Amino acid sequence: MKLLHSITRKYIVSAVSVLILFTVAMYVLVNTILDSSINEQLMGTKGRIVSNYPGGSLKVFPFIEIDEVASIPPHTADMLKDTLIYNTAEHEQEVFREYVSYQELHHSPHKITLRLSLIEKEDLIWAFSAAFGLFSALLLLALFIVNKKTTAALFAPFYRTLAQMRNFSLRSSVPLALENGDIDEFKELNTILSELTARARKEYTAVKEFSENASHELQTPLAIVTSKLDLLIQKENLDDEEKLLIEAMYQNIGRLTHLNKALLLLSQIETAGYFEPADVDFAREVRSELDAMMPIAEYKNITVTSSIEPMRPVTANPMLVHILVKNLLSNALKHNHDGGTIAVRAEENSFVIENTGAAPESGTEILFDRFQKSGASDDSIGLGLAVVKEICTLYHFGVEYVYAGGMHTVTVRLTGIHQSN
Amino acid sequence: MRQYARLRDAKLNKIRILREHRSFPHASDSMKLLLIEDEKELSRSIIEYIKDEGYVCTCSYSFIDASKNINDYEYDCVVVDLTLPGGSGLELIRQLKTVQPATGIIIISAKNSLDDKLAGLDLGADDYLTKPFHLAELNSRIKSVLRRRFYSGSSSVIINELRIEPEKHEVFVHDGEIALTKKEFDILLYLATNKEKVLTKEGILEHIWGDDAATFDSLDFVYTHIKNLRKKLIAGNCGDYIKSVYGIGYKFSAL
Incomplete structure (x- = not known):
C-alpha cells in the first residue's frame, strides 16, 4: 500500500x-x-x-x-x-x-x-x-482532502529522491542532485543516500581502476615472456618436441593477452565517458567487416549471404561499433561448421546474423555472461558476447540470441531509447 | 635555436648521403637507435633481436637519462615507452620534436589507450605499438619508419633476385613483376624485413590482421596464404626462401 x-x-x-x-x-x-x-x-x-x-x-x-x-x-x-x-x-x-x-x-x-x-x-x-x-x-x-494534499506535498521530496535512486547508476559520474525539503528526516535520508552512493561509486571506481591497472600491469610481463620466446625460437638447435612446447606457450600467451585486452575493454566500456561518441554509419561498418571476414569464410568453406540496407544514424563510439560487429561476425564464423552458412541482414533498425552451428550446451541468454562458453572444447575466452552485451547496454541497443532448428540468430536492435553519453 | 639548426643540417646531410648510397637496409651501420624502456628484460630482448640489423643502439631506462640522451646525441629512430620512472614518454617526444624533428619515433606502451595513441601521433610519433608485441613486429615497424623517414618514395628491400617496393606495393623477381594479393604482399614484406628470423604464425596473423587477429582464430589461414605466396614466387623464378619451421611458423632464409 x-x-x-x-x-x-x-x-x-x-x-x-x-x-x-x-x-x-x-x-x-x-x-x-x-x-x-x-x-x-x-x-x-x-x-x-x-x-x-x-x-x-x-x-x-x-x-x-x-x-x-x-x-x-x-x-x-x-x-x-x-x-x-x-x-x-x-x-x-x-x-x-x-x-x-x-x-x-x-x-x-x-x-x-x-x-x-x-x-x-x-x-x-x-x-x-x-x-x-x-x-x-x-x-x-476536509480532513481527507487536506491530508492528501499536505502529505503529498510533504512527501514530494521523498518521492523525488526515490525517482533519483531508481535511475542511479554506479557507472555514471553525474552527481546525485537530491532535493532537500524542510523536513529534517528527509534531509537526513538525502544526506545518508548521498554519502552512501558517493561511497559506493568511489569503491566501484576503485575496483574498476584496480582491474584496469591489473590488466595494464599484466601487459608488461606478457611482453617480456613473448619477447623471450621470440628469442628462444631463433635458436638453431631446437628439436621438434621443443618447438611444439614453445608453440603451445605462444598459443596460451596469445589467449592470455586476448583475455587481458577483453577484460580491459570491458572495464573501459563501464567507465562512463571513456569512449567518445560520434556519428556512425552502422551499415557501412557491417559491410567493411563482412569484406574483412570473406577470405576466412571462403577458407572455411562457409557461404555468406548478406542484404544490407541503410540503417538509421547511430551516435556511438566507432571503435565500439566496430568491435560489436566484429565480435558477432567472428562468432558466426567460429561456431560454424564446414559447408555452413551465415546470413547477415541489416535494416533500418536492426542488424541480424543467422548462422549454422552446433547447439549451445547451455541456454543462449547466459552466453552473454562473462566467461560463458558454448562448449567445453571451445578454446575461446568467453568474453566476446559479454563485450557485445556491454556495448549494447551502453548505447541502449536491444540484443537477443536465439537458437532454433540448427540456426543461431543474433539480433541487434537500434530502436532503444537513444542516448549519447 | 642555433643548436637545432645545426642538428637539422647534420640530419639532412646524412639523409642526402644515405639517399646517394641507396643501400638500405644493409649499409645501415650508421643508423642510430635510442631505446627508452624501463623494463630491462624487455630492453635486453629488443636489443638482442635487432643486433644483427647493424644499428647503433643506446638504452635509456629512465626519463632523465633519456632526456639527456635526446638533448646530447643524435638518433635516427627512437623507440619510447610512455610510462617511465621520472616522467612521461609523451614529454620526451615533445623534446625530440624540438631538438631533432627528423628522428623517427615509435611508441611502445602497455596502455591500449586511444587517447595516448592520438596524443602520441599528434605530437609527431610515427607509430604506436601496444604491449605485448612480437619482436619481429617491432623490428618491421622500425624499418618501416626508417624507410619512410630517410628513403621516402625510393626505398626498396632487395634480397638477391627479389625486390620489394614497400611504398608501391610491388614485388619484382629478376625485374619481372609478381602479382600478389595485399595480404600476401604484407606477409612477404614482414618475412623479408625479418629475414633469417623465425616468425610465429601468431605474429604473422597479427601483422596482417592487426588487433582483430585473435577473433578470427585462423592460424591455418596463414598457412594457405604462405602456400600461395610461395607458389607465386617460385612460378616467377624466385628462390624458395620461405622455409616453414616445424610447429612454430616460418623463416625467410636467403643464406
Whole structure:
C-alpha cells in the first residue's frame, strides 16, 4: 500500500471512530438533558396544580386530565411513563411523556394526568443529528482532502529522491542532485543516500581502476615472456618436441593477452565517458567487416549471404561499433561448421546474423555472461558476447540470441531509447 | 635555436648521403637507435633481436637519462615507452620534436589507450605499438619508419633476385613483376624485413590482421596464404626462401 494512502486511511479510520464515539456520547447527553427537562416541566406543572387548583375535573386532551376519584389507591407513587396517543389531526401515533399523580385537591382525592409531547424532543434530536452528521461528513471530507494534499506535498521530496535512486547508476559520474525539503528526516535520508552512493561509486571506481591497472600491469610481463620466446625460437638447435612446447606457450600467451585486452575493454566500456561518441554509419561498418571476414569464410568453406540496407544514424563510439560487429561476425564464423552458412541482414533498425552451428550446451541468454562458453572444447575466452552485451547496454541497443532448428540468430536492435553519453 | 639548426643540417646531410648510397637496409651501420624502456628484460630482448640489423643502439631506462640522451646525441629512430620512472614518454617526444624533428619515433606502451595513441601521433610519433608485441613486429615497424623517414618514395628491400617496393606495393623477381594479393604482399614484406628470423604464425596473423587477429582464430589461414605466396614466387623464378619451421611458423632464409 502506498504511504500516502496508508496515512490517509489511518487518519480517516481514527476520525470516524472518534466521531462515532462522540455521536453516541452526544446522543446520550442530549437525551438525558431533554428527558430531565421534560420531567421537571411535568413536575412543575403538577406542583402548580396542587397549590392553585380550584377543584373539579378538567380535561384538556391530551395534555391535562384532572379527575376526581373515589379514593387514592394505596402505595401509589407518582408515575412517569411514555405512551402513544393517536393524533386525529395528523393520523398517526404520537409519543407522549405521561405523568400520573394522585393528590388531595381541596380535600378530595384527584388523579392528575399530565402529558407532554415528545415529538419536539425527537425533532430536536433529529435536527441535531442531521447537523452533526453533515458537519462530520464535511469534516471528514476536509480532513481527507487536506491530508492528501499536505502529505503529498510533504512527501514530494521523498518521492523525488526515490525517482533519483531508481535511475542511479554506479557507472555514471553525474552527481546525485537530491532535493532537500524542510523536513529534517528527509534531509537526513538525502544526506545518508548521498554519502552512501558517493561511497559506493568511489569503491566501484576503485575496483574498476584496480582491474584496469591489473590488466595494464599484466601487459608488461606478457611482453617480456613473448619477447623471450621470440628469442628462444631463433635458436638453431631446437628439436621438434621443443618447438611444439614453445608453440603451445605462444598459443596460451596469445589467449592470455586476448583475455587481458577483453577484460580491459570491458572495464573501459563501464567507465562512463571513456569512449567518445560520434556519428556512425552502422551499415557501412557491417559491410567493411563482412569484406574483412570473406577470405576466412571462403577458407572455411562457409557461404555468406548478406542484404544490407541503410540503417538509421547511430551516435556511438566507432571503435565500439566496430568491435560489436566484429565480435558477432567472428562468432558466426567460429561456431560454424564446414559447408555452413551465415546470413547477415541489416535494416533500418536492426542488424541480424543467422548462422549454422552446433547447439549451445547451455541456454543462449547466459552466453552473454562473462566467461560463458558454448562448449567445453571451445578454446575461446568467453568474453566476446559479454563485450557485445556491454556495448549494447551502453548505447541502449536491444540484443537477443536465439537458437532454433540448427540456426543461431543474433539480433541487434537500434530502436532503444537513444542516448549519447 | 642555433643548436637545432645545426642538428637539422647534420640530419639532412646524412639523409642526402644515405639517399646517394641507396643501400638500405644493409649499409645501415650508421643508423642510430635510442631505446627508452624501463623494463630491462624487455630492453635486453629488443636489443638482442635487432643486433644483427647493424644499428647503433643506446638504452635509456629512465626519463632523465633519456632526456639527456635526446638533448646530447643524435638518433635516427627512437623507440619510447610512455610510462617511465621520472616522467612521461609523451614529454620526451615533445623534446625530440624540438631538438631533432627528423628522428623517427615509435611508441611502445602497455596502455591500449586511444587517447595516448592520438596524443602520441599528434605530437609527431610515427607509430604506436601496444604491449605485448612480437619482436619481429617491432623490428618491421622500425624499418618501416626508417624507410619512410630517410628513403621516402625510393626505398626498396632487395634480397638477391627479389625486390620489394614497400611504398608501391610491388614485388619484382629478376625485374619481372609478381602479382600478389595485399595480404600476401604484407606477409612477404614482414618475412623479408625479418629475414633469417623465425616468425610465429601468431605474429604473422597479427601483422596482417592487426588487433582483430585473435577473433578470427585462423592460424591455418596463414598457412594457405604462405602456400600461395610461395607458389607465386617460385612460378616467377624466385628462390624458395620461405622455409616453414616445424610447429612454430616460418623463416625467410636467403643464406
